[in-house]
Amino acid sequence: MPGMELREVVRRRGMVRAFDPDRPVPEGVVDRVLRHAVRAPSAGFSQGWDFVVLDDPGSRELFWEVTTDPGSHPDRWLRGVTAAPVLILCCSDPGAYLSRYAEPDKGWEDEDVARWPVPYWDVDNGMAAMLMLLTAVDEGLGALYFGVPPPRQETVKEAFGVPEQRRIVGVVALGHPAPDLSVQAQGSATTRRRRPLQEVAHRGRFGVPWSPGQAAEE
Numbered sequence: 001m002p003g004m005e006l007r008e009v010v011r012r013r014g015m016v017r018a019f020d021p022d023r024p025v026p027e028g029v030v031d032r033v034l035r036h037a038v039r040a041p042s043a044g045f046s047q048g049w050d051f052v053v054l055d056d057p058g059s060r061e062l063f064w065e066v067t068t069d070p071g072s073h074p075d076r077w078l079r080g081v082t083a084a085p086v087l088i089l090c091c092s093d094p095g096a097y098l099s100r101y102a103e104p105d106k107g108w109e110d111e112d113v114a115r116w117p118v119p120y121w122d123v124d125n126g127m128a129a130m131l132m133l134l135t136a137v138d139e140g141l142g143a144l145y146f147g148v149p150p151p152r153q154e155t156v157k158e159a160f161g162v163p164e165q166r167r168i169v170g171v172v173a174l175g176h177p178a179p180d181l182s183v184q185a186q187g188s189a190t191t192r193r194r195r196p197l198q199e200v201a202h203r204g205r206f207g208v209p210w211s212p213g214q215a216a217e218e
Contacts, residue, residue, distance in 0.1 A: 009137045016142030018080030019175035025086045029139050030055060033088075033174065036135045040128035043120040044106060048096030049128055052089040052160050059160070060087055063171075066155045067148060081144060084173035089148075089156070090129050091166040092121040125169040132172045142177035145170050 004012075034051060042048065054060050064082050068074075074082070097120060098111035108115060129145055136143035148156055148168045156168055201210035 004138055009134050012137050013133055015144045016173075016175075016177045017077055017144055018178040019084040019142065019173065020178050021083040021085070023085070023176040025055070025141065025174050025176075027055075029141070030086055030174070032139065033132050033135045033172075036131045037128040040124060040131050042124040043097060044100040046097045046100040046121070046124075048093035048100075048121045049125050050091040050093065050162075050166060051128075052091065052162065054087040054089070054160075055085065060084075062159055063087055063089075063156065066159045067152045080178065081146070081173055083178070084144070084175040086174040088132065088172040088174065089160065089162070089168055090125050090170050090172060091162055092119075092125040092169050093166055094119065094121045095165050097121045122167065122169050129170055129172055132174075136172075136174055140176075141174055143175075144173040146173070147171070 030053060034053070037051065038047070038049075040049075054063055060082075064078075068078065094113070095111075097116075098113065100106065101108050101115070102111050133143045133145060147170050153168055156162070157164065157166065162168065198209040198211070202208055203210045
């Protein structure tokens with residue numbers, strides 16, 4: 001249902017772990033997903049991201065071939081996710097950030113990783129991925145964000161020509177949810193509660209629960 005209100009898109013967002021293999025994703029929708037992704041913020045407007053779209057059977061089969069053990073029996077999760085008609089490899093480029101912040105307007109004279117409190121190249125990549133997930137909901141699709149195991153990183157990069165200096169932060173699977181909800185692999189959302197806002201949001205200092213209107217009352 002394209003064109004939903006933002007609050008409804010956010011409310012509906014959830015990880016889909018089983019897809020309908022008989023319903024492709026139109027190329028125009030994939031294009032919108034990517035165009036929204038590059039609207040994400042990035043430190044210093046470094047834009048140190050690249051997205052490799054695997055939307056044909058051969059490339060998707062290669063991805064699953066190089067990320068799973070040969071001869072292993074696919075579990076419920078793998079059976080559901082391998083049906084996704086589109087996979088998007090989300091790659092970050094640390095070098096783009098390091099060189100950007102060594103430019104005159106940023107004031108650093110070196111490209112020392114130790115200057116960074118957290119790897120913003122990966123943080124920004126995650127924000128771009130979130131825009132993909134939200135766009136998928138707005139387009140009436142399902143989506144899943146998952147990672148590539150460390151031992152498989154180099155193999156995947158080699159398989160798809162990803163430069164050595166890139167990091168594969170995660171993969172977005174896109175498609176229509178499987179029509180039979182019983183085939184959906186059980187995820188953490190079905191077994192764990194969502195932490196209440198008063199437990200995760202703090203006002204003024206850690207340990208003081210957030211409460212709307214609290215500051216005005218005080």
